Amino acid sequence: xxxxxxxxxxxxxxxxxxxxxxxxxxxxxxxxxxxxxxxxxxxxxxxxxxxxxxxxxxxxxxxxxxxxxxxxxxxxxxxxxxxxx
Numbered sequence: 001x002x003x004x005x006x007x008x009x010x011x012x013x014x015x016x017x018x019x020x021x022x023x024x025x026x027x028x029x030x031x032x033x034x035x036x037x038x039x040x041x042x043x044x045x046x047x048x049x050x051x052x053x054x055x056x057x058x059x060x061x062x063x064x065x066x067x068x069x070x071x072x073x074x075x076x077x078x079x080x081x082x083x084x085x
Contacts, residue, residue, distance in 0.1 A: 030056045038064055 047067030
């Protein structure tokens, strides 16, 4: 029993020394860079689709589409009428 309590105290001490007091650690741009899928959004309705891409240099791109967006009649967005576009 004494070994377990000593191990628990040592573990708490290591964690306490690893976390600086009074300082918050901020994430860097490179640590959050990547592509993220939109899970839900109230503005575009249920089933909205989209992606957020964050570049390591600070640039970003956000694309969101509502689920009820009609498909192109031609089935190909590059071969469409100006009205459909």
